[in-house]
Amino acid sequence: MTLFVTKALGISSINPPPLDLKSILRNESNEFEPILIMTGAGADPSQDLEELAKNEIGSNRFYAISMGQGQQQNAIDTLRRAAENGDWVCLKNLHLVIASLPAIQKELSLLQRHSNFRLWLTSEPDDKFPSVLLQESIKLTFESPPGVKNNMNRTYTQWRDSGVSGGMIRQQCLFILAWIHALIQERRTFIPQAWSKFYEFNNADLRAAKLIIEEMTNVDTRAPEWEFIRGLMQYVIYGGRIDSTFDFNVLNGYLLRYFNSSMISTSGAELAKNIPIPASNKFTDYVMAIEKNIPPEDAPSLFGLPDNIRISWEVTESEATIRQIRNMQIGSGVEVTFEWTRWQNALNPILNMWKRLNSHSTLHSMSLPHVNNSDDPIIEVLSLEFVFAVTLVQTVHRSLSAISKCLRGVLLPSSSTMKLAQSLILHETPDAWQDIWTGPSDPVQYLTSLMFKAKATQELMAIAKNGQLLSSAVKLSKLFRPGTLLNALRQLTARRKKKSMDELKLATAWDSALLKDEIIMQLSGIYIQGALFESTLSDTLASSPPFSSVPKLSVAWISTESSDVYKSTESIFIPMYANVNREQLITQVQIPCGKDPQKWH
Template sequence: MQGSSVKQDVLHFMVGSNDQMLWKSQGLPDYQLAYENAMIMLQTHLFPIIVDPNAEAKQWLVNYLGQGDRPLEVIQYGGSKFVKTLELSVRFGKTLLILDVEEIEPFLYPLLKRQTQRHGASDNGVSGGSLGRPVICIGETVVDFNEQSFRLFLITRNSQFQLSRPLSAFVNKISFSVTKSGLQGQLLTMVIKHELPELETKKIQLMQQEEQYKMELENLESLLLKELATSQGSLLDNCTLIDSLNNSKKQSEKIKSALEEAQVIQSQLNVQRDIYQKLAQLGSNIYFTISSLHSLNHMYQFSLASFLELVQDNLQNTSVSSGDRIETLCRNLVASVFQNISQSLFKSDVVTFAMHLIKAVGVFATIFFFFFYKKNNKFQESITELEWSYFINDSSKAYADSNGDDSKNSLHKVPSWVPSNAREAFRSFSVAFKDTVIAKCKMLEKEYANIWFEWTKCPKPEQALNKLVDEHKFGVSPFEQLLLVQMFRKDRLYLALHEFICNQLDIDSLCSTSRQHQLSERIRSEQQANANTTVLFITTAGADPSQELRDFADATVGLDHLVEIAMGSNQKEHCLLAIKEAAEKGNWICLKNLHLVTPWVNDIIKTVDSLQKAAGFRLWLTTEMTDHFPSVVLQNSLKLTCEPPPGFKQNLLRSISLIKKDYFASTNKQKNITIFMLGWLHSIVQERRTYVPQGFTKCYEFSEADLRIATEMTHHMFESKAFDKRTCWTVLKGLLRMAIYGPKIDDTSDLKTLHHYLCLFFSDALIHEGEQNSTSEQLDYVPGIEYLGQLTKVRDISKEAFIQFINILPDVNVPKMFGLPPTSDALGQERSVMDTIHHLKKLCAVSSGLAPSSGSDACNLQTQLWKKQLSPVIDLWTTLMHEMASLEKESETSWKHIRSMSERTQSISPIADAIWLELTKAKHM
C-alpha cells in the first residue's frame, strides 16, 4: 500500500467522516493537515502547544471544547488573572485554553511534565503513600491535581516558536502553519464556494450520505455477528438466521451499489472542481512567494488571513461577464497582490519582489497569457531554470545544464563585433545558450554582424532590442532579451529590468506603486482601517507620517479625537491607560517610536485585543526598522513604509501633495510660484542623496517637516502687511540656508551647492520677471532649466495646474536635472542591480530549502551546512588513517629488525641507543 493511502486510511480509521464534518462546521479549516492536527490534539496524552499563526485552530477549539461537559476557561498568557485561573482549573478539572503564549516559563514545567506528588494518608497510615491525593507545584503553590478531568491547550501565534530541549519530550508541539498543498485545498474550497456554491453543497451532502451508508453497513455487520453469537443448535437448521443472513446480504449489496454510485458522482464533482485548480495553485504559489520576503527584511511579514482577504476581494470584484473568467481572476490576483504588498516594502526591494513574483507565477507575456495546461496537466514555466540561474549569476548550475559544452572550444566563435568588455561574458553565455538564443539571434552569422554591432553602441539598447527582434523575427522571449542586455550592456540593465517588469505586470511604471498618496488613498478605505485593524507605519529618516495623520484626522474625526504618544522608558502605564480610554470613547490613538520599546509591544497588542472597542476606535503605530519587532504584530497589521518616493517626478508630486491647498489660493503669481519652487527645491535635495558621493558627499536627513515649515513660513511672509519685495528673497534664502536646510549640511561643498540652488530658484530672474539672466557658474547647477523656463509662462497658478506641469517631467531621473554629468547614475544603477540579484539569490535559496525560511529551521540548516563542509575533511582523515594502518603493517618487519639490532648493540654503542630512541619517537608520531 502506498504511503499516501496509508496516511489517508489512518485518518479515516481514527476519525469518521461525521466527526470531520462536525469539526468543519465548528470552524476547522478544510484541508488534510488540519484534520490530522485535530486528531492528534484530541487523542494524545501529552499537553499540546499549538503553533497557530493564522488563528485557525483557536476558533475551532473554542467552539469544540465549549460544547463539552467540562467548563471551558479561555485566558491570555501572562494576564493579571493568569496564575489564579490556572490553579483553579487544575484543582477543579476544568478545560483551560491559554492564548498568545510567547515563551513557556519554568514555573509551568512541573505541570506540563505531570510531575505529581501524593499527599494524604495511605492504607498503612503513612503520609505520602500511593493512595494519597495527587498534588502538583505551580510556582511556589501546591495545588490539588484533578488528573482525570483537567485538560490544557496552549496556543501561540508565533510561527517561529521554539520549545526548550528539556521540555520538548513532554509537550506535543502541533503546527497549523500552512503548507502548499493545504493552502491549495483551502483556496480551492473558497473559490468553489464563491463560484459554484451548489457544487460545494452537493459535495457536503454526498459526504453525509456516504457516511450514512457506511454506518448502516457497520450496523448490519454488528447485527449479523450478534445473531451468530446468540444462535443455538445447528446453523443450517436455523431458518431465522438464514433469512437474516439473506436480508443482510441484499441490503449490503444495495449499500455497496449506492456507495459505488456515490463514488462516481464524487469523481464527476472533482472534475468540475479541477477547473479552478489552476487558480488555487496560483494563489498558493503567490502566498509562499510573499512569505519568503522576510528573509530580506524582518519587517516583511504577512499573515495568511490578509492574503485570503485579497483573494476574496478579487473574487467579488471581478466581473462575472469576463471572457475567460479563470484567466481574468489569475491576472487580477497577481495585480492586486503586487499593488498591496509593494506598499509595505521599501522602494529598493520593489524590483526584487516583482522579479520574484514573475518567476513564481510563471508570468511571461505583456498582458498575462499564462497558465494553460500542457502535457501531464503541468504548468509551462515561462522562464526556464537555466535562464533564471544564468540571470542570477549561478553560472555553475547554468554550465551543468548546458549539454556539457567546453568553453575552451568556443573561444574562436566569439564574433569580432562583440565589444572587448563583453567577450568573456559572450563566451560563457554561448556555452549555455549556443543552440537557443545565439542561434535564434544569428549572432555568429556575418551578415548580422553590423546590425548587432550598431545595437551594442545605441544609447537605449533595451528599447532598440524590441524593434530589432520584431524587425528580423529573431523569436527570442522578453526574458532572453533581458539576458542580452545583461551580457552586452550592464550599464542599462537597471532600466531594462524596469521595462521588463512593467510589461509583465501590465503597469505603466514602477514609480506608480510608490506610496506618494498612501495615507490619503490607502487608509481612507474603511474596509482596511477599522477598529480591529492596526496600521503600522515603518518610517525612515526624513519621512514622518505624523503631520499627514493629523491632517487626515482633522478632516475625518477632528484633532480632539486623536491622541499621540511618543513612546519612552516610562510611558508603558500611561500608554495602556490611554488605549483603554480611546477604546471606550472611540478615539484614534497613535503610538510613536515603538522601535525604542519593542519588549512592550506584545503587551500593548494583547491589551488592545482584550478590550471592547467602540466603532470609531483606530490604532496607529510608527516604528523604524528593527529585527526585534514582534513577528505576530507585523503579520497582523496593515504595514505602510514611509520614505521619499523613487525618482524626482514622484518626489515632487509627493512634495506638492503635502502643501496645503490654501497656500495656492492666492492670486499672487509670485507667491504661488515661490511655494511651488520650495517643493522643487525639497525634491532636488532629497533626490540628490541617491547620487552620493557625486550629488552630496553624504546622505543628509532632510524631512517632510522641512518642507512644511518652509511653505508655512513663506505663506505668512507673503501675507504679512510688512512684506517687502526688495528684501523678500534675501530673507527667504537666509532662512532656508541658515535655519531649515543648511544646518543639516556639514560639508562646505554641499553647502555651496545649496547656496547656488537658492540663488537660482528664488530670484526675480526666474520667478518675478521670467528672465534667465543666470551666470555660467549658476548654470552648472541648474536642475531642469529646460522645464523651469516654461514655469513663468503658465497662466493658471492653482495647485492642479502645477500638478499638470509636473506630469511633463520624465519618469526616470536624468542627471542633467541635478546639474550632474550623464554618467552619474551609472554607479547607482549598477549597485541597485547587484543588490537586486543578491536578494533574488537569497529568495531562491529560501524557496528551494537551501536557506532557513524561519528561525525554527536555522538550527537544522546549520547542522546540515557543518556536515556538508566537514565531510571532505573527515573523508580525507579516514583515508589517511587507513593508509597509515597499511604502512604500519608493511613496516612491521622493518621495526622488528631495527629492534633486534638495537638489543644487540645497546650495551656496545651509545650512538645506537640514541638512534633507537629517535626511531621510537618517530613511530609514535
C-alpha cells in the same frame, strides 16, 4: 530590470502613487484594525498624521506617543481613554519596544471601541515584530517617493489636504520650494557623488520652509526678500542638517539659482529645460504642470549632475546587490560555527592569495622598525607611515595564520578568530582590520591594497632619505594616510620661511610655474569624477568613464596673505579624497572652470 518589469506587466512605472492617508482612512480603515505604517530610511509620517488628524477630528483628539523605555503603561492608559471617547492614537517607533508589544496587543483585544477610534502604528522593519499584530493590521509603507515627479506629486497631495491659498507669487514660490525639496531628497540616490552622506531631509523641513514662503509672500504685489528666504533655508532649515562644506555649497547653489526675481514672472521662467513655472494663482494648474511637464525618469541634468553619473550609480548598486545575494546565500544572520569543509572552501583562496602577496617580502616577519628622528619632517612622517604599514601587515598576518592553524587542526578557533572568519566567509573586510586602517570593504581588495601601500611606503622613504622626493612626482595612493605628507610639507615650508604654520595656506596649480619661488611637491595619479579636465573643466558625456585622469598637480604652502593661484570668478575649490567612496578627505584643490563657477558646485 526596471525595463523588463514595466514591459512584462504592461505598466508605465514601477513606482506607486503617492500615499494618500485621507483616502485610506475613509475607504479602508475601521476601529478594529490598527493601521501599521512601516517606514523607510529618512521617512517620518508623523507630520502627515498630525495634519490629517487636525482636519478630520481636531488636534485635541489626537494623541501621539513616541515609544521608548517607560512608555508602555502610558500607551495602554491612552488607548483605553481614546477607545472609549472615539479619539485617535499614534504609537510611534514600535521597533524600539518589541518586547512591550504583546502587552499592548493583549490590551487591544480587551477594548470596547468607539466607531471613531483609530489606532495608528509606525515602525521600522524588524524580524521580531509580532506576527499576530501584523496579521490584524492594515499594513502600509511610507517612504520618500523615488523620482522628482513622484516627490512633487506627494508634496502637492499634502498641500491639497492642508490647504494652499494666495496669489501667483506665492504659488510660484511654493512650486519652486517643492522642486528644490525634491531635488535635494532625490540627490541622495547618488551618494557619495551627489551628497557625501545621507542627510535626513524630511517633511518637517518642507513644512517649515512652506511657512516661511507664506509669511514672506503675504503681500502679493511685492517681491519677496530673497536673501532673507535663502538665508533661513541655508542656515536654519535644510542647511542645518549638512555638515560638509562642499554639500553646503550644493544647497547654496540651488537656492541662488531658483529663489530669485528672474524665476517669478508671468513670462514662463523654467526650472529646467521644458519645465516652465506656471503663471497662475490656481493650485490645480501647478498639479497639472507636474503631471504634464516633469518626466517620470530623472535625467542627471535635473540635479546639475554629470551625464555619466548613472555609470557610477550602477557600479555602486551592483556591488550592493552582489553583497546582498552573497549574504543570502551564506546566511549572514546565522552565527558561523567551525565547519572544516566550509571554512576550507571559503578561506583557503584568501590564505593562498595572502601567501602570494608576501612571497617576495619580509614585511610580515621583520622586526618592527623604529621611527627615524629627522630634521626633515617629510622623512619623519614617511618613517611613521612605514611603522604603521608594518604593524598592520603583521596584525593581518597573525589573524590569517590563526585561521590557517585551525584548518590544519593545530588549534581550535578563538572567539576573535571565529568573528574574523565569519567576515571573510561573507566576503567582508573584518572590523578588526578596518579599525586600524579603513580600506576597501572587499577583503581581496583590502589585502592587495595593503601590500601595495606597505611596499610603496618603504620605497618612498628611501627616495626621501636620498633627497629626491621633491624632485619627483608622488602618488598619494601609495600612502595609508596621505594627508600627513601634505602636513609634513607645511612644516618644512614653515621652517625654511621662518613662519608659523598658521601663517600658511595650501596653494594648488596645474602649472608649476604659477608657484614661482615656492617649495613645491608634485602629485600624480589623480583622477577626477563628474567632469573632464585639461586646462579647464568641461562636461562629461553619458558614455564617459566614471573617472578620468588629470595632469600632475603642483602644491605648495604659501602665505595666507597671498592671493589664490586662480581668480575666484573663474575657478572653484573641489575636494580631493583618498578613495572612490569619499570617506577620507585629504584637502581641497583649486581648479579653473571658465566663467560660470556656480555650475560646477
